[in-house]
Amino acid sequence: MIELSLAMTQLYTAGIAVAFIAIIIAFSAVLREKDDIHKLIIIDLIEITGLVVIALIATDLAEALILPGLVVGVAEIMAVSELWLAKENLQQKRSAKKLDIEVMKTAPPIIGIMLAAYGIFLTGFSGGLIAALGLMVYFLGKNVDVPFAKIENAAGYAWALWVIAFLIFMLVPSQWFLAVMLAAVGIMLKVMAKMSLVGTMRGAE
Amino acid sequence: MFEQILLTLPFGDIVHYLSGYTVVLFAFAAMFVILAVISLPEKPVDIVFGTDGYYTKEIPVDLMKFQRFMAIACGIATIGAITTGDVFNFTLFAAFIGILNIGIVAAVKNKHVLDAAFSYGLVVMMATVPLFAGAAIIAATCGTLSIWELAGTGPAPLVARLLILVGVLGEGMAPFYIGKAEITRAPGAPYILMIHVSSLLLFLRVVEILLTV
Numbered sequence: 001m002i003e004l005s006l007a008m009t010q011l012y013t014a015g016i017a018v019a020f021i022a023i024i025i026a027f028s029a030v031l032r033e034k035d036d037i038h039k040l041i042i043i044d045l046i047e048i049t050g051l052v053v054i055a056l057i058a059t060d061l062a063e064a065l066i067l068p069g070l071v072v073g074v075a076e077i078m079a080v081s082e083l084w085l086a087k088e089n090l091q092q093k094r095s096a097k098k099l100d101i102e103v104m105k106t107a108p109p110i111i112g113i114m115l116a117a118y119g120i121f122l123t124g125f126s127g128g129l130i131a132a133l134g135l136m137v138y139f140l141g142k143n144v145d146v147p148f149a150k151i152e153n154a155a156g157y158a159w160a161l162w163v164i165a166f167l168i169f170m171l172v173p174s175q176w177f178l179a180v181m182l183a184a185v186g187i188m189l190k191v192m193a194k195m196s197l198v199g200t201m202r203g204a205e
Numbered sequence: 206m207f208e209q210i211l212l213t214l215p216f217g218d219i220v221h222y223l224s225g226y227t228v229v230l231f232a233f234a235a236m237f238v239i240l241a242v243i244s245l246p247e248k249p250v251d252i253v254f255g256t257d258g259y260y261t262k263e264i265p266v267d268l269m270k271f272q273r274f275m276a277i278a279c280g281i282a283t284i285g286a287i288t289t290g291d292v293f294n295f296t297l298f299a300a301f302i303g304i305l306n307i308g309i310v311a312a313v314k315n316k317h318v319l320d321a322a323f324s325y326g327l328v329v330m331m332a333t334v335p336l337f338a339g340a341a342i343i344a345a346t347c348g349t350l351s352i353w354e355l356a357g358t359g360p361a362p363l364v365a366r367l368l369i370l371v372g373v374l375g376e377g378m379a380p381f382y383i384g385k386a387e388i389t390r391a392p393g394a395p396y397i398l399m400i401h402v403s404s405l406l407l408f409l410r411v412v413e414i415l416l417t418v
Contacts, residue, residue: 083311
């Protein structure tokens with residue numbers, strides 16, 4: 001239960017008022033806009049005002065609620081913008097030119113392997129980010145076939161590890177250390193897989 | 206030391222919420238998920254005007270797979286919205302149902318369908334604001350998001366309940382349901398059905414929630 005003092009209650013009321021003014025301004029902007037893509041961008045901004053109302057709870061619960069709210073918002077903007085591309089026939093597929101210099105053939109694997117090894121050593125979210133950076137550098141190099149299916153497989157295994165870790169937390173709490181380690185490895189693989197796909201975005205695919 | 210903390214960790218007041226009412230809705234949603242899993246898409250038949258000729262449209266396999274995945278995901282999100290005992294989780298599932306409804310028809314290459322799906326997608330995105338705002342105001346004023354607890358603490362503020370209602374309306378009910386009329390021109394009958402089923406079940410659940418909290 002969240003208990004609010006009197007000063008906090010007044011602060012909350014004032015905050016809600018400001019948030020609703022922001023919401024009204026944002027919605028009036030949509031009414032005035034006629035162009036599809038601009039509407040989409042303004043509506044993405046509107047979603048932020050919804051998160052502001054959640055943030056006004058101002059406890060760690062708010063943080064736990066903002067994160068899924070943000071994820072839903074990102075999923076929605078991605079889906080609707082894909083729809084817009086399909087609607088306007090902008091989904092062209094052309095291969096990008098690769099940079100034709102010698103160093104792009106030799107350096108990326110070395111830097112990539114070093115970063116990936118350090119990331120695996122770190123594990124967790126930050127480890128995943130560093131390992132993903134290594135993979136991104138590697139994919140940017142010349143003559144590299146991107147193993148999409150393998151990356152997706154790794155993401156799937158990471159998801160399974162994550163779920164197993166949660167089950168261990170719930171069912172056998174005495175084995176929490178194993179669960180923490182499984183979750184750390186899982187999130188490392190997950191972040192690595194997601195981020196390394198960014199390295200493949202060169203206009204191809 | 207840590208072992209002690211983890212062992213005595215309480216499960217919290219956010220639990221699954223099953224009553225006779227929600228069990229019936231759950232069975233209905235589960236039935237349609239199974240239908241989407243096992244059924245093949247029907248082939249729409251167009252009659253050529255003024256003649257005896259007709260032709261059937263073939264559904265490509267990749268379109269069929271995409272629609273089936275989206276329909277199953279939409280069914281599972283509906284089950285989640287029905288069984289959850291937490292107001293915020295309910296709003297999240299409602300937002301997912303809205304976006305998955307669009308996903309079911311997103312791969313159809315038909316300008317009318319895509320136009321309707323795009324404008325409906327904008328409504329769905331806007332509707333997340335009142336949904337989340339309503340849940341957040343309930344959390345801030347009542348101190349909990351659990352529907353069990355809220356049922357005992359007296360009515361939640363009217364503005365919060367109205368916001369949730371407006372949000373759920375935007376996620377797929379009247380008056381915005383009109384936006385979906387063009388969407389259902391998309392081929393792939395058993396999967397398109399999930400759009401209607403999820404809206405109906407979401408409506409039945411939100412009525413129950415608004416009367417309880």
